[in-house]
Amino acid sequence: MYLIRRGYSSVSFGRTFIILVHVIIFTYSPPPLLYLHTCSFFQMDLKLLLISTLLGVICYSSAQQEGNECIKANAKSCGECIQVGAKCGWCMDPGFLKQGEATSTRCDELESLRKRGCSSTKVENPQGSQRALKNKAVTNRNKGEGKLRPEDITQVQPQKLTLSLRSGEPQSFNLKFKRAEDYPIDLYYLMDLSYSMKDDLENVKNLGTHLMLEMSKITTDFKIGFGSFVEKTVMPYISTTPSKLLNPCTGDQNCTSPFSYKNVLKLTSNGQEFNTLVGQQQISGNLDSPEGGFDAIMQVAVCGVSNMFLYHI
Structure with a gap:
């Protein structure tokens, strides 16, 4: 401003003046402008910060409630x-x-x-609990010792527990298992004798002796039994025409009449008897693919195949 009032008007100086003015403005004017701009920017940031914080608190509170089941x-x-x-x-x-x-x-x-x-x-705030009602120690019985009745042998401890459970709260307990030496083992072989099992029947016919030999390595008290099933003897599971009831197989195949379940051999320790009776079995036939396996299992479980079988099954 002082140079303008002194009348410096030279073009060349004017350029210099203009340059000087720019330099002066650049040198002296920016601080207040920058300060004002910074203050405005700071005030704006402060408002944004307050708004963001408020929104964050609201969102956090809302999220807590939404996540609180x-x-x-x-x-x-x-x-x-x-x-x-x-x-x-x-x-x-x-x-x-x-x-x-x-x-x-x-x-x-x-x-x-x-x-x-x-x-x-x-x-x-109730908590779950557990109480052992029957906690008999597992039996320590070695091979060669005097035989015990199966009901006198304990392999799992505890035998009976009462649990009080609360929704969403897991309960855990220790379960001890020890296989008693020379423990009685009963094996009941329940076989499907529909035509699709023809090849398998031939293999099972020689199974008894081999099983007795292998199981003797585990226990001296082993028994084996055999049962068979085909299907319900009504339509649509089998053909009820008289000729098909006698021989349900086609062609020159000689098959036995269809049946639901047969207990062929009760539990026995005689492996040769198993081979003999299983060797006499014949394949049968039915119409549909599923066989009556569950019906047979139910009859085995309910009727039993020996006095002790139900205990072991």
């Missing part, structure tokens, strides 16, 4: 509350609820109830 359950009673999950508790304090609060707000996470002023002694 106890509150979302809207439980109206203690029973409903404790079934929601293992983290939920019910405040029983009569003065816990504030004016206008719903009864369901008594149900909350344990830490939340504590922060809201509910004493731990006033919070209903």
Whole structure:
């Protein structure tokens, strides 16, 4: 401004003046402008920071409530509350609820109830438990010792437990198993004798002696039995035409009449008897693919094939 008032008007100087003006403006003007801009920017950032913080708090609070299964359950009673999950508790304090609060707000996470002023002694929070009703030690019986009755041998400990379970809370317990030496073993071979099992029947016919030999390495008290099944003897499982009831197979195949279940051999320690009776068995036939296996298993379980079989099955 001082140079302008002195009348410096030379073009060449004017260029220099213009340059100087620019330099002066650049040198002296920016600080206040930059300061004002910084202040405005700072004020704007402060507003954004406050808004962001407020939104963050709101979102966090909302997320907490959305993730709180106890509150979302809207439980109206203690029973409903404790079934929601293992983290939920019910405040029983009569003065816990504030004016206008719903009864369901008594149900909350344990830490939340504590922060809201509910004493731990006033919070209903049942825990699961377990109690062994029968816990007999496993039998230590060596091979060669005197034989025991099967019901006197214990291989699993404990034998009977009572568990009190709470929804969402796992319960664990130790289970001990020890296979008693020379423990009696009963094997009942239940076989499908429909035509598709023809090749397998030939293999089973020589199975008895081999099984007895192998099982003698494990126990001296081994018994084996044999049963067979085909299908329900009614339509649409089998053909009920008279000729097909006598021989359900086609062509020159000689098959036995269809049947539901047969107990061929009760449990025995005679492997040769197993081979003899199984060797006399004949294949039968039916119409549909599924065979009556579950019917046969049910009859074996309910009827039994020896006095002791039901105990072992």
